[in-house]
Amino acid sequence: MTVIKKETTVHAPRNIVWRYFENPDLLAGWLMRNNFSGKVDEEFQFFARSSTEWDGVLHCRLVEFDPPRKLAYTWNANDIKGDTLVTIELIEEAENTRIRLIHSNFENALVDVEPVIRRHDEGWTDHLHILAMQLEEEVNEERQAPKPIDWAQFDLHVAINAEPERIFEVWSTVDGMESFFVEMMRITRPDGVERATNERAEPGDKFVWRWQNGRCVFGKYQKPQADDEIRFTFGESKICISVRPYRGGSLLRLRQYDIPESEDARMHIHANCRGGWVYFLTILKTLLEKGVDGRDKTRATGASFSTYFDSPSVGVTF
Secondary structure, three states, rough: OOOOOEEEEEOHHHHHHHHHHOOHHHOOOOOOOOOOOOOOOOOOEEOOOOOOOOOOEEEEEEEEEEEEEEEEEEOOOOOOOOOEEEEEEEEEEEEEEEEEEEEEEEHHHHOOOHHHHHHHHHHHHHHHHHHHHHHHHHHHHOOOOOOOOOOOEEEEEEEEEEOHHHHHHHHHOOOHHHHHHOEEEEEEEEOOOOOOOOOOOOOOOOOEEEEEOOOOEEEEEOOOOOEEEEEEOOOOEEEEEEEEEOOOOEEEEEEEEOOOOHHHHHHHHHHHHHHHHHHHHHHEEEEEEEEOOOOOOOOOOOOOOOOOOOOHOOOOOO
16 A cells, blocks of 8 residues: 545535644644644644654645645655655535545655555544544534433543553552552451462452551452452442453453442542542553553652642642
């Protein structure tokens, strides 16, 4: 393949869709930062974060500009080393607009084009999806309506570039939990024998946690209802960790459930724990993907993510 062809239809008038290709702010919103001027034969650039493949700068020159129908510009980066061509046509179809994008001239590249084409093919698919989503929101005001809050439970999800087995190990061993979640953990079998720090917990095992701020919680691992989950008690409620394979890594779902039906529990458990889990799931993702433990391990501010943290307690006012 030496030419990338993409087509997508959006439910929006062509004049509105065109704005997303000529307005530098709207163009940046769905594609990349840029200094696009709309002047034929003028050079401009797209800017993104650099990577191992390229330096983050795309050098372009506008070669065709026919509002609101068509535009074309050269497209060159240090991972291409030659001018390719991006041509975009907007075609009216009743109340819709068909966006046709063709990225060609890869034969001008001075490098192995196969990985370059593959990255651009995936990239255009992703960015055109973002564009379609933004147009839906602007034209049709289609925003996902919030569901009624179920105060008895909540779900959080995080994609982690790690095998499911590795994630299960983290959630079921002392070594794992102390690596991202608590300062100290102790697991004991039903007969009272303490498990080794690298030994996985089993249903019926009891545990104790202590965080950097000194708070301590006692709990128990429970019998899972499926092979791809771990369950344990957490104070007055329960936790279910489910992990499924996802894009070469895993998608983790944390469900906190059986939260008591009371006004106090809405704040103390639902709101406070939800915020805390976002913090620790971020720590877990960073640890497994980057090898970095980003926790604040000080006694005074180690729980500063908590709903109840009071900055004057550490001598700071805002």
